[in-house]
Amino acid sequence: MSEEILMNITPMETRVAVVENGVLQEVHIERTQSRGLVGNIYKGRVVRVLPGMQAAFVDIGLERAAFIHMGELQIPEGRQIDSISGLLHDGQALVVQVTKDPIGSKGARLTTYFSMPSRYLVHMPSSDHIGVSLKIEDETERERLKLLVADCLKAETLPEFGGFIIRTAAEGVNEADMRADIRYLYRLWQQVQEQINDCSGNCLIYEELPLALRTLRDLVGEQTEKIRIDSRETLGKALQFVTELVPGVGELIEHYPGERPLFDLHGIEDEIQRALERKVPLKSGGYLIIDPTEAMTTIDVNTGAFVGHRNLEETIFKTNLEAAMAIARQLRLRNVGGIIIIDFIDMEDEEHRRQVLRTLERQLERDHAKTHITGLTELGLVQMTRKRTRESLSQLLCEPCSTCQGRGELRTxxxxxxxxxxxxxxxxxxxxxxxxxxxxxxxxxxxxxxxxxxxxxxxxxxxxxxxxxxxxxxxxxxxxxxxxx
Known part of the structure; x- marks a missing residue:
């Protein structure tokens, strides 16, 4: 599998496209005037404690107060606290990190369990544990990485500054690169602590990297063959960033100087438009209907014009297999999050059901967002979840129709x-x-x-x-x- 990452940069917005074997798989968009907040650390002030909900609202300088649940609050060692009122009170200063952007009418979600990612690690200041990504399945490699991090921490003679999660990208990494990563995270945590001490009142303590640099940190993998950037200024920042944090990636980065827009050259603009449509055609003649609602997203699979060559069961099975692959791509492309219900066409053969579900699971393994599938019911319904941290593509690019108010229908x-x-x-x-x-x-x-x-x-x-x-x-x-x- 070959992968290209394309970056289209303008003063107004940054757009990143991940293309696998010539097919668009992911689109990330960040607008200059409304950058995402996930990962940002703020010093805020508690404005309202809700003991009944075991939660509180915190003013961090946004339009709406942010929300924190008691489970996201660190409890001092040796204390047993049953109510959030024992931890927070109105007017109290609180340092928090955003875990979920404001979406719709809901404010941002917060935590006091900080986490700051680098290329190979996620630093967790409030922990002393070294964990490994579940996507690294080889037990020998998992143990090697744990020992490597522990040895690097000793070799760097750094004071204890928390625990770590070893990211999937660390598989096969050498000692020099791991030590560079740890040094970077230590400097970053020192800067955060200085900012916390120096800041009085509501203020931004730490801001997550902009999309272009975040992409180089999080999305570049072994399968990435080329990173094309159409801005010389961003190219310079990218090369400087990878030299410090992601050595070896610099040779993949190149400038795109062409007059024809980069996204037009690869057909990305058309793909983005199609990703906003309700109906998704399948090559076989079948199609998907994707309907987002307030509580969940439903996906309906239909055979359409595909009638198969032998019998109806074969037709249904092939359509469902193709749909499973298309659904995994659409979830990534549209950045669909929350509860997702998939209505596959009913299959009588138990083996066919198992293969369709396995195909969906295998395709979702490539997803950067955390997903969980509960199984396939007799009605052909699959219930799954996909972690939501940012707005979906349609929420970012569209708004409800002023005529029908988002219903999609008008009274005759x-x-x-x-x-x-x-x-x-x-x-x-x-x-x-x-x-x-x-x-x-x-x-x-x-x-x-x-x-x-x-x-x-x-x-x-x-x-x-x-x-x-x-x-x-x-x-x-x-x-x-x-x-x-």
């Missing part, structure tokens, strides 16, 4: 006409007017003058008052007003 002109009739009847019973003026959209007025003309005449006779119509070009099909004359 006929329905609105009947609502108008009922409203006129209510007004006629309540007020003695000379007549009524209906302000409505073109489609509603056209229907009142055509298909509903007879009903409109009957209503005028019934109430004994004239009804006039006026088109309001700025009204949506569902909007109307009744004016008393």
């Amino acid at each position: 002109a006929e329905t609105v006409c009947y609502e108008v009739f009922r409203e006129i009847l209510r007004e006629a019973r309540a007020y003695q007017a000379e007549g009524y003026l209906v302000l409505a959209s073109q489609s509603v007025v056209d229907r009142l003058l055509d298909e509903e003309a007879g009903n409109l005449a009957d209503l005028e006779t019934f109430i004994g008052r004239p009804i006039k119509l006026q088109v309001e070009s700025l009204y949506s099909q569902e909007q109307y007003d009744i004016v008393l004359l």
Whole structure:
């Protein structure tokens, strides 16, 4: 598998595309005026403690107060505290780290268990444990890495400054690179502590790296063959960053000087547009329907025009296999998080069900976000979760339709006409007017003058008052007003 990382940089935003074998797999977008907050450390102030919820709201200088649960608060050793009121009080200063960006109407989520990643490690100041990523499965390599980190800490003669999680990228790493990583994290933690001591009131203590540098730290792997950047300024920063933290990656980085936009050259713009659509076609002729809701995202698999060559069961099995691969890609591409329900087409063969589920699991192994699948029910439903830390692609690029308010449907002109009739009847019973003026959209007025003309005449006779119509070009099909004359 060959992988390219493409970076499109403008003063307004940074966009990163991960392309595997010529196919877009991930898109990351960070806008200059609204950068993500995950990983940032703030000194804030408790504004409200909620003992009933065992949680508190903390002002860290954002538009909405952030939220922290008692389980995310460090409890001093030797103390047993049953209520959050024993830890926090209104007005208290508190140093916190953002674990989830504000999404929709919800404020940011916080923790006091800090974690700061480097290329090979995640530093956890409040721990003394050395753990290893579960994606490193070889037990011999896991033990080697644990011993390597412990030996490097001794060799660097650094004072104890916390525990570490060894990241997947560390597999096969040598001692020199690991020691460089530890030195970087030690300097970073020293800077954070100095900032905490120097800061008074609400302030930003530590800011996570910008997207371009975060990509070099977190997304570059053994399969990465090329990193193309279309900005000379960012290219310089990237080369300086990898020299210090990710040695060996510098030779993969190159500048793209072409006049044709980098994303256009690789068809990325079209792929992003398709990732915002509800329907996802499959090569076989089947398709997916992806519907995000407030509580979860549902994905429906359909055979469409694909009828197979032998029988219906074969058709269903092949469609579900292809869908499983497409779904894993769509989750990464759209950055779908939270609860996800997948409605595969019902399969009678137990072996077919097992293979479809295994295919989905295998494809999700390449996902950087944490995923968990509960299994496949008899109805063909798969329930899974994918860790949500940032907004999805659609939340970032789109907003609810001002006409339908995000429902995706409008009341028909006929329905609105009947609502108008009922409203006129209510007004006629309540007020003695000379007549009524209906302000409505073109489609509603056209229907009142055509298909509903007879009903409109009957209503005028019934109430004994004239009804006039006026088109309001700025009204949506569902909007109307009744004016008393």
